[in-house]
Amino acid sequence: MDIIYSSGLELARAIKDKEISSVEATSAYLDRIEAVEPRVSAFVNLCADDARGRARDIDRAIAAGDEAGPLSGVPIAIKDVLSTRGFATTCGSRMLEKFVPVYDATAVERVTAAGTVMLGKANMDEFAMGSSTENSYFGPTHNPWDLDRVPGGSSGGSAAAVSAGEAPWALGSDTGGSIRQPAALCGIVGMKPTYGLVSRYGLVAFASSLDQVGPMALDVSDCAALLGVISGHDKCDSTSIAQPAVNYLSRLTGEVKGLKVAIVKELSSEGIDPGVLEKIKATMDVLEGLGVACDEVSLPSFSYGLSAYYLIAPAEASSNLARFDGVRYGFRAAGEFADVWEMYDATRAQGFGPEVKRRIMLGTYALSAGYYDEYYAKAQKIRTLIVQDYARAFDTYDLLVSPTSPTTAFKLGEKMDDPLTMYLSDICTIPVNLAGIPALSLPCGLADGLPVGFQIMGPPLSEQKILDAALALERELQFDPRPAGLEAG
């Protein structure tokens, strides 16, 4: 079988049936990484030897007939924001360049228990702050569809790794679109679950009321399988929902007939690239053809989503990132200091990159005396209006849709000097995080040779319905996730 670009589930089956071994699968991906990584730069650190060793152990266990996890022997890439015991977790930052966690994140523990083999840690915008992966201290990742373009962000390394055939699937994290937007720009499937469905234990915190871990994969079935494995209550995260893991894969039907779906007007008019919009409308037509009643809905509060997000998320970040003080872990500035305050100031000045500092400054300002009510408290009220607008829409419609990103992948460097323009890349994905609801990005075609993502949103805990709709579309659209240019280059 062709290992590269096989789905994770196909690999799991082939390994279980002893058609291929885990060592063969793992080596094939490590070879592929060696071949394309100089052009793509999807990884911060690789763990080739550990991966081969683990694959050998799994092959031995399977040969001995031992009980094996459902995803036994299948390689995976992990975004470098998730703690991995004994293996560097940098968050794309100089601050954590040499940080080696002493425990695994719960999501990592669960994919490991399911039998996956970690290939390495995927590149990302520093502390998950960004929409292009250009904010990584370790340099940018390149989009496999066009190496002069960004893969999106902040989970750009995870998305590019899957797209380039360097891993069959990956874990990412999504605070304002960081799974869905890079999935869209790289032509893969990515899902942000309902807030609280997946444990945040061991996920380095950016904005704690918005952050969620989620799957990134070549197809919808893989996305469902991986989500099922990482979902479910965790006593180590007090915001984790008290329900057991759900087997989304076994319940996946692709049934959509009779559903009511609406496109969100505020996310599909002003500022959306015409080429993107054309693909979104064509995808709506496909849904209609499948017996779905399609409509348009106006959710006026969404016009204020971006502004509210860029006050709330930096405010939470400014508080979360206060822990990086050069004392207990992470980078510490070299030199002699008159007092501890000088050491803090220098450590944070040298350890954080420009975007992280910008957001800490913005968040500190929004929380500071005299501005709290005008900015932070006001933004939290806008958040309530967004929650209410969604709730009203879901009274009438089963699912809502929109583009995932207002544009296809943009050029490296294009938006780096203008933070506000960069922030606008998140305009379609942000309301989902503010409301804590689930959403998935499905590749729905190409515009000028670059992938377009179709976003499907649902009420809290409607992951199954979203995955079914995505599967129905995937069967019709037959999108090929393999970027042609990569082989030629």
Place this chain on the structure above:
Amino acid sequence: MAISIDDVEHVAKLARLELSGEEKETYRRQLSDVLEHARVISEVDTDGVEPTSHTLPLVNVFREDEVRPSLPVEEVTRNATWAEGGAFKVPRII
């Protein structure tokens, strides 16, 4: 919403960030742009709207107060740049 260099210096002090002169000017300009854009939210009528800090209907989550093993001191201090004898070393505090 234009903010001044004094504002930038005040916020940098609160956030414990040492900024160069050039950084101060860049952040002054960029933060002014972002805050100007954010001002649209002041147009929205939010009278009687409760703020949302969290989307889950959770209240306090308690667990039993049981003694559990903690990490060994060597593991806890392993990632510190300056640690000695199971303690973190810092410059003078008072």
